[in-house]
Amino acid sequence: MTLAILASEWANFLIRWVHVIAGIAWIGSSFYFVHLDLSLRKHEGLGAGIGGEAWQVHGGGFYNMVKYVVAPPHLPKELTWFKWEAYATWLSGFAMFIALYYTHAELYLIDRTVLDIAPATAIAISVAGLILGWVVYDQMCRSPLGRSDALLGAVGFVLLVACAYGFTKVFSGRGSYVQIGAMIGTIMVASVAHTIIPNQRKIVVSLLAGETPDPALGAAGKQRSVHNNYLTLPVVFLMISNHYPLAFASRWNWLIIALVVVIGVSVRHFYNSRHAHKPSPWWTWAVATAAMLAIIALSAQGPADVRGAVTGAVPAVQKVAFSDVQDIVISRCSMCHAEEPVWDGVGVAPKGVMLDTPARIQLHADAIYLQAVATHAMPPGGNLTEISDDDRRVIAAWVENGAPGP
Ligand code: HEC
Structure with a gap:
């Protein structure tokens, strides 16, 4: 520090x-x-x-x-x-x-x-x-x-x-x-x-x-x-x-x-x-x-940024591998949300939310959903780390299927 x-x-x-x-x-x-x-x-x-x-x-x-x-x-x-x-x-x-x-x-x-x-x-x-x-x-x-x-x-x-x-x-x-x-x-x-x-x-x-x-x-x-x-x-x-x-x-x-x-x-x-x-x-x-x-x-009407909004229930049949979710979160969120953030200007994990290990990602499933699917509040700044609409859908399907671990 x-x-x-x-x-x-x-x-x-x-x-x-x-x-x-x-x-x-x-x-x-x-x-x-x-x-x-x-x-x-x-x-x-x-x-x-x-x-x-x-x-x-x-x-x-x-x-x-x-x-x-x-x-x-x-x-x-x-x-x-x-x-x-x-x-x-x-x-x-x-x-x-x-x-x-x-x-x-x-x-x-x-x-x-x-x-x-x-x-x-x-x-x-x-x-x-x-x-x-x-x-x-x-x-x-x-x-x-x-x-x-x-x-x-x-x-x-x-x-x-x-x-x-x-x-x-x-x-x-x-x-x-x-x-x-x-x-x-x-x-x-x-x-x-x-x-x-x-x-x-x-x-x-x-x-x-x-x-x-x-x-x-x-x-x-x-x-x-x-x-x-x-x-x-x-x-x-x-x-x-x-x-x-x-x-x-x-x-x-x-x-x-x-x-x-x-x-x-x-x-x-x-x-x-x-x-x-x-x-x-x-x-x-x-x-x-x-x-x-x-x-x-x-x-509940979806994010302000209409593009890429995930609306309605995601079909339960859509099985998502945890490793896919982990890849997305590690590559789009953990530069700020980690023990040692690497993003310029972010000194410690914002609000203590760390998304850098499988267990932490699973723990924060609902918060991830709120921030990145139900709204597009994260990644901040208007999607600074450029998460794709498909990635948001993968997170949506994962959480709506009960956010299973690895
Ligand atoms: C560029 C840095 C950055 C990236 C990338 C980022 N965040 Fe954040 N995040 C922040 C900051 C800063 C805050 C704290 C906002 C505040 O002060 O209330 C935050 C807060 C949060 C919170 C806690 C909200 C609260 O108020 O309790 C969650 C959950 C979160 N982010 C999830 C995510 C997810 C999921 C992603 C990836 C899709 C992500 N973040 C990507 C910077 C980032």
């Missing part, structure tokens, strides 16, 4: 650790504050400027929360700001995006069978997407469209699905999923950095000057923070999707993103209504379940 491999493996692992922790802190505080906000109740006797009150119990103590709708009459000496959760999530996420998807663009971001582009081009398109996504979203919220939550949501949804469709025609399936996730994540963090926190600061400044702050500032921040709340579930799905090729590498991958957004928004709507003590909208679970069943059905 070289020092470079050791360093890059641990750097990746540590950034991922930080990213997940920061994300938990951010999403946790986002869920908490949306819940708190919705559960505030108005009643007689609340002080001036207080919009509502909530009682909570946690960790052995009672909390009495009140919300000043615009600002308290006097600025408290100590004020906790919630922003580093969001910034740390984005910074660590972007670092990981660079370390994997930009540094190894030909493995992760590009699929030559989708679009044969140079790594520099792919990276430029990805960065442009992140910036444009934010600019378009921000302008939409500021435009007259921003006054109607329903209209804004509908237009935003259509644009998001258009992006999903577009990116799956430019990047690999897994690359486009993480790209869309990163675009939504960037929008969410940029809202914090560019709207929510600056508006809050302006409120503080005008308070200190003895003026009454403009309520529109708080309302704009609130709108963005509600959007963030609705976007969290789809973002998390997209970020963990890369282990599940049936989602990102199947034919309807872009439509699956659309349905995941529907699920995420329905589920949040259910909880948000409940927390606001409104009648529980149980129908949202019917929507989410129907969308999930549709996703599962769509994911």
Whole structure:
């Protein structure tokens, strides 16, 4: 093991650790504050400027929360700001995006069978997407469209699905999923950095000057923070999707993103209504379940790369010798998936999956099937090691006949 491999493996692992922790802190505080906000109740006797009150119990103590709708009459000496959760999530996420998807663009971001582009081009398109996504979203919220939550949501949804469709025609399936996730994540963090926190600061400044702050500032921040709340579930799905090729590498991958957004928004709507003590909208679970069943059905429709797709059951009579399967896997997969990978840029067997001995190949039969037959996620990069369609059929027949050993 070289020092470079050791360093890059641990750097990746540590950034991922930080990213997940920061994300938990951010999403946790986002869920908490949306819940708190919705559960505030108005009643007689609340002080001036207080919009509502909530009682909570946690960790052995009672909390009495009140919300000043615009600002308290006097600025408290100590004020906790919630922003580093969001910034740390984005910074660590972007670092990981660079370390994997930009540094190894030909493995992760590009699929030559989708679009044969140079790594520099792919990276430029990805960065442009992140910036444009934010600019378009921000302008939409500021435009007259921003006054109607329903209209804004509908237009935003259509644009998001258009992006999903577009990116799956430019990047690999897994690359486009993480790209869309990163675009939504960037929008969410940029809202914090560019709207929510600056508006809050302006409120503080005008308070200190003895003026009454403009309520529109708080309302704009609130709108963005509600959007963030609705976007969290789809973002998390997209970020963990890369282990599940049936989602990102199947034919309807872009439509699956659309349905995941529907699920995420329905589920949040259910909880948000409940927390606001409104009648529980149980129908949202019917929507989410129907969308999930549709996703599962769509994911079984074959690989995104239609050419060479193995569809339908492979006839059981088609006997396959294990040695044929072994030859295919050794010559198309084991340059990366071995104890000592020989592929440039692959330091250790990816995800610990080694396909270099008969026993290991048999052990991973189902995973091989998922990655190389049900989808064409492997070999990566748009079939970098040029497995043939016939070879995929041989693997299909082997697994569907119970993956017998040598
Ligand atoms: C050019 C290198 C390369 C080749 C060739 C390759 N893979 Fe992979 N494989 C990877 C990388 C990189 C990952 C890790 C992806 C990730 O980070 O989630 C991976 C992951 C996997 C996984 C684990 C997926 C998961 O998320 O748990 C399986 C199974 C797999 N490959 C099977 C195959 C099969 C089968 C072949 C041959 C048909 C193959 N690979 C060829 C690079 C390769």
